[in-house]
Amino acid sequence: MTSDTTHLAPLFARMTGDEKHEWAAASTLDVLWVLYDRVLDVAPDRVDDPDRDRFLLSKGHGPMAFYAVLADKGFIDASILDTWTDFGSILGQHPDRTLVPGVEIGSGSLGHGLPIAVGQAFGLRAQGRSARVFVLIGDGELDEGSNHEAIAVAGRHGLDHLTVIVIDNDNADHGWPGGIAARFAVENWATATVDGRDHDAIHAALTADHPGRPLVVVADVRKG
């Protein structure tokens, strides 16, 4: 297990004022870092490049880790973090794609990112592009029925440039008997379940081949 996200803590603190607790507890932090540091083919000077990979933060609440990563990678100036949630700031408690460079969707209401990602995967495939679409959702968000519509559509159509990351912090009120991965596997998805704090494991899962099928990576960040 590796942990090389400590340099993000001061960025996180510019929004929350807390360097010690909240940033390390952010459930999405490690997955976001691995995506932007080692997986995604994106760059601040290519935010409109049609061949860029797409990352969709569907779980839009608590986006501080996302903003910290975007600042670290140069998509936004770190000083903007100080304006977080101010009127006129580009950064709010839910991201707005029309305001923030490099943010692919506005999110906050649960269950919208995955259906949009499916549409992007169809569009990129129709254009013959090799770009990939990654969408991050939460295990609680998975409750939304719109996700299950999209899981079925993506599986039946074999959208192999689509990857869903489910951050599993045991948030769903009624749980997922049989495991989250099983909900995807039955719809012809490739699946992996990893320790959501283990960067090498996350990286290996996100970069595994899954020809002819979409991929779900369940990142377990349950406490204790």
Next chain:
Amino acid sequence: MTSVDLRTMREAFAEHLTEALDQDPRVALVLAAISRGLFERPSRDYPDRVVNVGIREQAMIGVAGGLALTGFRPVVHTYGPFLVERPYEQLKLDLGHQGVGAVLVSVGASYDNPAMGRTHQAPADVALFDTLPGWTVHVPGHPDEVGPLLAGAIAGDDRVYLRLSARSNARPLPVTGEFVPLKHGSLGTVVAVGPTLDNVLAATEGVDVSVLYTPTIRPFDSAGLRAAVDSTAPNVLVVEPYLRGTSAAQVADALADVPHRQRSIGVRRDLEVHAYGTPEQHDEIHGLDAAGIAKTLRELLGY
């Protein structure tokens, strides 16, 4: 309103959209099972831009948003209630909030086939689009008006709703985006939207009023209405084939500095009609038949 047997609006839509799919690689179609039989050939030819998601209308709008974000011009089609009411939040967020557009094409209208009952009726659709910014709304009154309206919609990148109906006027009229004056009078102005025109013309025969026709109700042609009202007594009747009074606020805005009276005819808001039968029988209940329009007009004009 009479029924058209030769070619329906839905068939005209399929024909023109198939041509657009053949000619413009930017055009995509998202279906939710409904009407898939009308698009079998293009769905074979363009499997990634003619997408049938099955009976999954939330995903249908999300997929359209994703296609638009990758540069396509998505056309989305199913029955009105399932296109507009069920995925209303997807229209708000997956299209509007993302800053992308799509062309939504519905069938069923307010009560095209009352034998199917309330579940397949969407008289509130246009009113719902009025709650979201930036939507153009077309309500064609004849199958021949569908082609030019669809072509104009596809050529843009904004958000467009095209409301098809099995009801039709006897003759098509040119599509201009503006209110078209069809007759001039002095007692008031009647605006007929889409397939209500034939009943409006029957109701106003021999009555000294102006009649305007439009198959495009949003954006609302305020200048066209104002020009017509300036040459009549300031009495306005709007006849719409969907929820009564949907355009009442637009009329009030257009005539904000003119003392005026207005009445609205459309699908009643005060009751759900638990009845099957024919569209003509439902026209009568809502006052959308020629006799009902004439009655409201007499009340407004006092003749």
